Amino acid sequence: xxxxxxxxxxxxxxxxxxxxxxxxxxxxxxxxxxxxxxxxxxxxxxxxxxxxxxxxxxxxxxxxxxxxxxxxxxxxxxxxxxxxxxxxxxxxxxxxxxxxxxxxxxxxxxxxxxxxxxxxxxxxxxxxxxxxxxxxxxxxxxxxxxxxxxxxxxxxxxxxxxxxxxx
Numbered sequence: 697x698x699x700x701x702x703x704x705x706x707x708x709x710x711x712x713x714x715x716x717x718x719x720x721x722x723x724x725x726x727x728x729x730x731x732x733x734x735x736x737x738x739x740x741x742x743x744x745x746x747x748x749x750x751x752x753x754x755x756x757x758x759x760x761x762x763x764x765x766x767x768x769x770x771x772x773x774x775x776x777x778x779x780x781x782x783x784x785x786x787x788x789x790x791x792x793x794x795x796x797x798x799x800x801x802x803x804x805x806x807x808x809x810x811x812x813x814x815x816x817x818x819x820x821x822x823x824x825x826x827x828x829x830x831x832x833x834x835x836x837x838x839x840x841x842x843x844x845x846x847x848x849x850x851x852x853x854x855x856x857x858x859x860x861x862x863x
Contacts, residue, residue: 699758703731705748719747730755735764738771746856751775771852778850785849789842793834801826 706716706727713731717724720743730736730744738752745752753772759765804826808819847854 699756700731700733701757702755720744742852749857775852778852782846782850782853797830
């Protein structure tokens with residue numbers, strides 16, 4: 697039997713077994729089995745670890761089987777590497793999109809400044825709204841395109857807040 701810390705982590709995060717099961721899209725019975733240290737798939741362990749934002753190895757105090765322990769440590773190391781890679785891609789995307797958007801808005805603002813009359817006032821209002829719309833579009837693209845892409849590229853970090861992962 698493996699010495700599971702799932703119940704301890706779950707309680708620390710203020711979750712019931714039912715809430716954790718819902719968060720992971722698993723059955724309550726699966727959560728109960730995990731909490732008593734019964735064997736389960738690496739995929740299930742990954743789902744629960746991601747829900748807690750911890751590496752898979754943090755779900756156990758002790759793993760009796762040497763082979764299982766080695767598998768979990770290998771997966772944990774891969775999970776941590778994938779989270780670092782994912783975080784780097786997210787950071788690069790954020791920097792590039794914001795930098796590009798700000799440059800675009802500054803160029804547009806310079807163009808508007810050269811206009812005269814009523815047209816300039818209307819364009820200034822549109823320019824101000826453009827900031828709100830632009831940042832909303834960037835967030836939309838990140839949620840609709842980037843995050844699903846990263847989930848496919850780094851599957852061990854799917855559903856995980858990599859910024860909070862204990863390293």
